[in-house]
Amino acid sequence: MSEQGKYRPLTYFQLMEVTLRELLVEKGIVTEEQIQAEIDEMRARTPERGARVVARAWVDPEFRKRLLANGSKACEELGLEIPALKLVVVENTPQVHNAIVCTLCSCYPRVLLGIPPDWYKSRNYRSRMVREPRVVLEEFGLKIPENVQIRVHDSTADMRYMVLPLRPAGTDGWPEERLAALVNRDSMIGVAVPKSPT
Amino acid sequence: MADARFRPGDRVRVMQAYPLGHIRTPYYIRGCTGTVERLCGAFPNPEELAQMRDGLPAQPLYRVRFLQKEVWPDYRGNPADVVEVEIYQHWLEKT
Numbered sequence: 526m527s528e529q530g531k532y533r534p535l536t537y538f539q540l541m542e543v544t545l546r547e548l549l550v551e552k553g554i555v556t557e558e559q560i561q562a563e564i565d566e567m568r569a570r571t572p573e574r575g576a577r578v579v580a581r582a583w584v585d586p587e588f589r590k591r592l593l594a595n596g597s598k599a600c601e602e603l604g605l606e607i608p609a610l611k612l613v614v615v616e617n618t619p620q621v622h623n624a625i626v627c628t629l630c631s632c633y634p635r636v637l638l639g640i641p642p643d644w645y646k647s648r649n650y651r652s653r654m655v656r657e658p659r660v661v662l663e664e665f666g667l668k669i670p671e672n673v674q675i676r677v678h679d680s681t682a683d684m685r686y687m688v689l690p691l692r693p694a695g696t697d698g699w700p701e702e703r704l705a706a707l708v709n710r711d712s713m714i715g716v717a718v719p720k721s722p723t
Numbered sequence: 724m725a726d727a728r729f730r731p732g733d734r735v736r737v738m739q740a741y742p743l744g745h746i747r748t749p750y751y752i753r754g755c756t757g758t759v760e761r762l763c764g765a766f767p768n769p770e771e772l773a774q775m776r777d778g779l780p781a782q783p784l785y786r787v788r789f790l791q792k793e794v795w796p797d798y799r800g801n802p803a804d805v806v807e808v809e810i811y812q813h814w815l816e817k818t
Contacts, residue, residue: 613763613786628749655751658791659800674803675791682747682784682809683766 575637576708580701583692616689624715626654634685665716693721724765724781735815745773757789783812
């Protein structure tokens with residue numbers, strides 16, 4: 526919705542959304558309250574959830590192993606419900622950098638990262654990330670050394686992916702909460718890396 | 724669920740087919756050869772679900788790893804760079 530106070534007629538898709546929603550309510554399939562609760566829940570999901578998972582994996586090697594073996598199950602330990610088998614966590618190492626894209630639409634680990642950024646859904650990112658990932662990452666300000674392997678993950682079907690970034694140097698002995706604050710959304714998509722504290 | 728015909732490490736080729744409908748196999752990977760990285764489980768066939776059918780038996784779903792330089796002959800970058808794509812079994816054939 527425009528916040529500029531200027532009247533604009535609904536677009537085709539906005540009209541379709543309103544029509545469908547009103548029909549579902551009229552027919553008693555869902556209530557306005559249920560729709561609002563779902564929207565609230567969607568807004569409550571933010572990248573801080575993913576950051577908690579990353580920080581736990583950095584401090585707890587056993588948790589890290591479980592997370593890489595079965596992402597959904599490991600997240601349950603932190604009280605995060607993810608449908609069975611769906612979450613695949615891919616780990617960055619000094620030799621491998623991972624990045625996530627969905628070339629077909631905009632599949633995204635919403636449970637852990639919230640609503641995807643607009644660029645993630647753009648045709649530009651979706652088409653070029655699989656074709657010239659090094660160039661795209663440089664446009665994000667991330668230069669991956671030539672000797673590091675890049676793995677691009679195209680989430681074309683039922684899995685959802687999250688990158689487990691490398692723990693930055695200079696954070697030895699940090700508590701989980703402090704580590705989590707270093708982890709931003711883009712580093713869990715793989716278009717950035719957490720910065721060392723200075 | 725349909726039996727899983729491939730294992731991690733198997734070389735597989737993605738079918739070069741262009742059926743109409745809701746297809747989750749990206750165009751750019753059709754006809755390419757890669758290596759099975761893992762079996763993700765089995766899921767109702769999305770091509771059938773899109774037609775309001777049940778999609779059963781569930782189709783094994785694999786993550787297949789492709790070398791970028793084999794997908795894009797003019798790829799520039801580390802020759803070890805890869806792209807991994809989820810592909811349903813009925814789109815894969817043994818090489």
